[in-house]
Amino acid sequence: MPSHDVMPNMELYQPVQVEDALAIADRLAERGWLVGGGQDTYGWLKDRAKTADALIDLSAIESLRGVREIDDGIEIGALTTITEVATNPLILQSYSLLADAAGVVASPQIRNIGTLGGNVTQDVRCWYYRRGLSCYRAGGNLCYADTPQGMNREHALFESSRCVAAGASDTAPALVALDASMVIRSLNGERVVAAEDYFVGPAIDILHTTVLRPGEILTAVRIPSSWANASFYFEKVADRNVWDFSLVSIAAAFKVSGGTIEDSRIVCGAVQTTPRRVISAENAIRGQARNAATADSAAAVATDGARALAHNGFKIPLMQNLVRRAVNA
Numbered sequence: 478m479p480s481h482d483v484m485p486n487m488e489l490y491q492p493v494q495v496e497d498a499l500a501i502a503d504r505l506a507e508r509g510w511l512v513g514g515g516q517d518t519y520g521w522l523k524d525r526a527k528t529a530d531a532l533i534d535l536s537a538i539e540s541l542r543g544v545r546e547i548d549d550g551i552e553i554g555a556l557t558t559i560t561e562v563a564t565n566p567l568i569l570q571s572y573s574l575l576a577d578a579a580g581v582v583a584s585p586q587i588r589n590i591g592t593l594g595g596n597v598t599q600d601v602r603c604w605y606y607r608r609g610l611s612c613y614r615a616g617g618n619l620c621y622a623d624t625p626q627g628m629n630r631e632h633a634l635f636e637s638s639r640c641v642a643a644g645a646s647d648t649a650p651a652l653v654a655l656d657a658s659m660v661i662r663s664l665n666g667e668r669v670v671a672a673e674d675y676f677v678g679p680a681i682d683i684l685h686t687t688v689l690r691p692g693e694i695l696t697a698v699r700i701p702s703s704w705a706n707a708s709f710y711f712e713k714v715a716d717r718n719v720w721d722f723s724l725v726s727i728a729a730a731f732k733v734s735g736g737t738i739e740d741s742r743i744v745c746g747a748v749q750t751t752p753r754r755v756i757s758a759e760n761a762i763r764g765q766a767r768n769a770a771t772a773d774s775a776a777a778v779a780t781d782g783a784r785a786l787a788h789n790g791f792k793i794p795l796m797q798n799l800v801r802r803a804v805n806a
Contacts, residue, residue, distance in 0.1 A: 484523055488531035495540060495662065498694060501533050503664045506691040509533050513556055513592035516583075517599040526609040541594075541696055544568060550702040552660075555594030555695045560585070562593050562648070572700055574709035574728055578651035581713045584720045594695045597649045597659075597675070598687055601642035601750060602722055603632065613639040614683055622786070629786040631724060634793065635749040638680035641786060643747045647713060649676060650728040650746040653754060655704050660697040661689065669699070676751035686750060704730050704742070710803040713746075714795060723747035725792055727799040731767070738762045738771070743803060745796055748783075755779050758800050772805035 490509075492498040502509055510529035512518050513536065521527040535541060541556040544565045551567055562568060563579035582588050582596060600606075601614070603622055611617030622629040623641045632641040649672070657672040675687055689695060708731040715721040726746035732739045741762060743755040758775035765771040779800040780793050 484519070485525065485528065487522075487529055489534060490531060491534045491537055493537045493539075495538055495694070495696065498533060498535055498538060499662060499664050499692070502694060503692040505531055505533070509691075511535060511694060513595040514558070514590040515595075516587055516591045517595060521600075521607075524607070524609065526607055535694070547699065550700045550705065553593055553698045553700070555697055556592045559583075559588040559591045559593065559596060559648070563588065571702075571705035572655060574655060574707075574711055574730060575648060575651045575700070577709070577711040578648045578713075578726075578728055582647045587720075593648060593698060597646050597652065597672075597698075598689065598695060599645055600686060601640075602645045603640075603642035604628070606642060614642065614679070616684070625787060627787065630788040631722070631747070632786055632789055633749045634780070634783040634785065634789065634796070635753055636678045636680060636751070637749070637784065638678065638683070640679040640683055640750065642679075642750060644676065644686065644750050644752065645722050645747070646752075647723060647726060647746065650726055650744040650752040651711060652698060652700070653752045654728040654730045654742045654744040655700050656742065658699045658701075659695055660699060661693050662696045663693045667696075672698075673752075673754060678750045704732075707731060708733050708806075710806045712799055712802065714799070725795045725799060727796075727803050728752075729803040731804075733767055736766050736768075738765055738767050738804075741804075743775075743779075743800060745779075745799065748792060748796055755800060757781055758804070762804055767804065769805050772801045772803075775804045776801035 490501050508530040512534045541554040544553050559579045559582045563576050568576045605621035633643045652672040659670045659675040710729045713726040714724050729743045731741045741759050745753045757778040761774045776797040
């Protein structure tokens with residue numbers, strides 16, 4: 478019986494050019510595992526919950542790092558560390574919502590190693606799935622969390638088709654709120670996908686949480702200037718202030734003129750597999766004064782359609798209160 482105290486044997490590739498990485502990823506296809514900071518990867522492999530024939534370590538590709546201005550906003554390399562995202566002057570100046578989200582990811586040590594690309598592409602945190610049980614997401618025919626005896630306190634309120642696992646990324650809701658785009662490359666070229674469409678729920682694809690497919694690499698994230706310097710609000714509620722995943726989080730951007738909300742993007746995390754755009758609340762506050770009454774109207778509709786599990790019903794008032802606080806901040 479193999480020991481779980483050591484990593485399994487596998488090949489290791491360490492390209493220094495994007496083109497070489499793409500060629501390797503294309504050749505290996507599903508046999509290869511892309512690694513950025515590796516904070517999520519090594520737990521999966523060490524516990525044998527997932528396997529790979531080869532690791533493709535992207536960390537030496539310098540062109541995938543850094544934050545730069547572009548014609549209509551900024552571009553962030555996928556290998557940019559979470560710490561740099563949280564402290565970069567360009568992001569802090571105009572897109573502080575993302576900096577706030579990055580600043581509460583896990584712990585300082587993890588933020589120093591973990592990357593933006595890895596944070597938005599990490600798999601769900603359901604312990605049944607992570608322990609290697611044959612649930613729907615792992616190719617089985619049961620969701621262990623969605624049972625009367627299931628441990629589902631941290632799980633989803635919405636869009637739980639067979640799988641009730643909630644997304645774990647802190648930066649993903651902020652990117653959706655900022656109307657970001659994800660730059661994906663393969664040997665066939667480049668495609669740009671709206672952040673809102675980058676993440677996929679179990680009703681669309683229960684085996685994946687993003688639109689990335691074998692042979693593709695997320696190379697950058699672009700944030701348009703259309704939401705630069707908006708009024709931002711971010712809050713993460715977790716059991717512990719450090720090194721913990723969200724119970725519910727909110728990332729919101731508001732365009733306010735003369736005290737009136739002209740437009741907004743309100744996104745909650747950890748309430749479904751993907752970041753949840755709260756369009757009902759956005760519609761409720763458009764054209765309204767930014768005050769307590771408007772905040773109450775947004776909160777009242779924010780959780781329409783929620784389905785509480787046996788142990789996560791507290792997330793419904795929590796989500797409502799976060800929406801209320803964001804609108805009335």
